[in-house]
Amino acid sequence: MADDIPESHPRYRSLLARRLLTEAAADGLLAESALIAHGRGEAFDYLLGERTTASAHRAIGEATARLLAAGSPVLSVNGNTVALAADQMLGCAAVLGCPIEVNIYYRTPERMSALLVRLAERKLAVMRADPPDGWAEGSEAWQAAVLAVPLLGDAADGRIPGLDGPRAACSRDGIMQADVIFVPLEDGDRCEALIAAGKQVLVVDLNPLSRTARAATVTIVDELTRVLEELLPLLLAGAGSPDMEWDNDAILLDALDEIRSGAA
Ligand code: ATP
Ligand code: MG
Numbered sequence: 001m002a003d004d005i006p007e008s009h010p011r012y013r014s015l016l017a018r019r020l021l022t023e024a025a026a027d028g029l030l031a032e033s034a035l036i037a038h039g040r041g042e043a044f045d046y047l048l049g050e051r052t053t054a055s056a057h058r059a060i061g062e063a064t065a066r067l068l069a070a071g072s073p074v075l076s077v078n079g080n081t082v083a084l085a086a087d088q089m090l091g092c093a094a095v096l097g098c099p100i101e102v103n104i105y106y107r108t109p110e111r112m113s114a115l116l117v118r119l120a121e122r123k124l125a126v127m128r129a130d131p132p133d134g135w136a137e138g139s140e141a142w143q144a145a146v147l148a149v150p151l152l153g154d155a156a157d158g159r160i161p162g163l164d165g166p167r168a169a170c171s172r173d174g175i176m177q178a179d180v181i182f183v184p185l186e187d188g189d190r191c192e193a194l195i196a197a198g199k200q201v202l203v204v205d206l207n208p209l210s211r212t213a214r215a216a217t218v219t220i221v222d223e224l225t226r227v228l229e230e231l232l233p234l235l236l237a238g239a240g241s242p243d244m245e246w247d248n249d250a251i252l253l254d255a256l257d258e259i260r261s262g263a264a
Helices: 012-026 034-048 055-068 079-096 107-129 138-147 186-196 211-215 224-237 247-259
Strands: 071-076 101-102 181-182 198-203 218-219
Touching: 012 079, 034 079, 034 107, 034 247, 055 079, 055 181, 055 198, 055 218, 055 224, 055 247, 071 079, 079 107, 079 138, 079 181, 101 107, 101 224, 107 138, 107 186, 138 218, 181 211, 198 211, 211 218, 211 247
Parallel strands: 071 101, 071 181, 181 198, 198 218
Antiparallel strands: none
């Protein structure tokens, strides 16, 4: 897929992400604005020094604890998340034993089905691959865990209260009934509506100033693929309990300080 990008290239990860996104766009997985959203993320990542900062590590730990403590977690994905990190999201869902819901802002039947088909393909690939380090139950149990991940989103039989039109659509067995939603790259409006519906919303957003970042329960100010490299092992290792005094505004201020000072 990206064999012609040498791993030694100083901008390897960035080039790979751009390649994955342009290919996904050509395959009809993305809305037209998806590449603009990625570009905004890249700009903030540059300012962050393209690293997971100390405050982001703390937020990833908190998100892990909340996902593991959840009664009914769900992972909600959009086109960019599927393009960049379908396998890692499937791995997290397998470990948590929870569904993945395709939930996109610009909903068309064609994109919904293209994303669900892509996820189903990647599910087979993840099943066939070795279990991740830290998975203690052997490869047959891994295959069963991955196979059991429900892929939702086709049936828009639920509604997020407080939103109009297609943006309100969600799945009754997914977002609608979830208590904790991990939704990387969520839109600001929808994040606010999910919070108003009483849900814990865990987001990944490189922009600490965005409406999404400010509205979420836990904001991980970091790049999605770096976050998932850390989240999956943490989910496998288990985590402490959620911090009921979690101060998300303080995390956003820390992220801004880390940008200003260049400190990790
Ligand atoms: P608001 O949240 O203020 O409503 P928005 O959601 O409309 O803003 P967009 O540009 O549509 O803003 O959303 C893209 C957001 O996703 C940006 O804030 C960008 O920083 C972030 N983003 C894009 N790609 C990634 C990525 N790979 N990892 C983490 N964050 C990303
Ligand atoms: Mg946003």
